[in-house]
Amino acid sequence: MQLDLNLLAALDALLEEGSVAGAAARLHVTAPAMSRSLGRIRHTTGDQILVRTGRTMTPTPYAIAVRAQVHELLHQVQGVLAPSRELDLATLERTFTLRWHDSLVAMSGPALLAAAREAAPGVRLRFVAESSTDTPELRRGQVDLEANANRPGAPDIRAENVGETPLVMAVRSAHPFTRVKAVTAQQYAAAEHVTVSRRGNLSNALDDALARLGLTRRVVATAPTEAAALAFARDSDLVISVPRATTRSAVTDLGLVVLPLPLELPSAPVYLSWHQRYDTDPGHAWLRGLARIALTVGGAPS
Structure with a gap:
């Protein structure tokens, strides 16, 4: 039997994407062409590879078993066939x-x-x-x-x-926290907060840390980007908690004050x-x- 290396690439894409359309998009071919490749793979292996379950396709036990091997084989083939050249x-x-x-x-x-x-x-x-x-x-x-x-x-x-980078909080220069020697966890929880979440989530790991202390905070707004959330903090008494590295531009550009978090959290x-x-x-x-x-x-x- 003559081996078609294109089928190996198609099988790898099908197993990763779990759909004919996804595999076709990844390899930049049409969906009908990928369907024909799946048919040839099924004929060659004697296995269905992907079976339809409702609106999705599920890999067969054989497909799951060979997925890692297919990945490695394709990687080796690409390494052998890729031309060795200096980057200009x-x-x-x-x-x-x-x-x-x-x-x-x-x-x-x-x-x-x-x-x-x-x-x-x-x-x-x-x-x-x-x-x-x-x-x-x-x-x-x-x-x-x-x-x-x-x-x-x-x-x-x-x-x-x-x-x-460790997490810190940023507040506007006139925020009450700037007049406190050391903000406590209770004071931090009692303040109103703005968070950054591309999904609009109102809670995160900070809330879990507060819960372990028996505390909860009130998040009054979320923003999809840190730039937007920092602007909210600049124009109000909202507190934003962000990675310390992020606040470098915030301090100079927005006039915010950076304070340590009164919580022990991983960086x-x-x-x-x-x-x-x-x-x-x-x-x-x-x-x-x-x-x-x-x-x-x-x-x-x-």
Whole structure:
């Protein structure tokens, strides 16, 4: 039997996406073409691979068993067939799409853009907003690099912790907290708060920490970005709790005062994430290196 390596790529995409449409979008082919590939895979393996259950498709036991092996085989094939070449930054023409938390764009984006343009003038960076829901753009190749506080759980997504920063609170200069020697947990809980949540959540880990002390706080507003939430705090007595690195620009640009939190909480991590298909891509590896430096120098570590 003659082996068609295109079927290996199709099988990998089908197992990752769990649908014909998703696999087709990832490999940039039509849905009918992917359906034909699934038919050939079923004929070759003697297994249905994906079976319809209601409106979704579920992998068969065989598909689940070989998923990791398919990933590894495809990775090895790509490593063998990919041409080995030196990266010529001076002539590199490429657009990278980055989905970073808005505070990380503000802190580290300028340094990354400056470093990229100096080394490779033909490179363009597309910073896109985070979605309010978890999306598969990294898998589909629509996003090259993510940076936020969330460590992805998918086995095909690489993640590197590039730093962390403790949480602090920020208030306007005329806020009553600025006249207190040390804000207590009780005073903190009694204040009115604004939080940052792209999903509009009114509670987070801070509320869990307060609950352990028998305290609750009143969140009167949420904002989808830290920039918006900081503006709310600037114009009212609302308290915002954010990673300390974020407040560097807040202090200078908005005139806010940064105070320590009266709670013991772990520092907020910063993860850089990408799909494993780019592990050996020279251009992507170069960009990851610049992003790692920008995020570290820009304020990721404490």
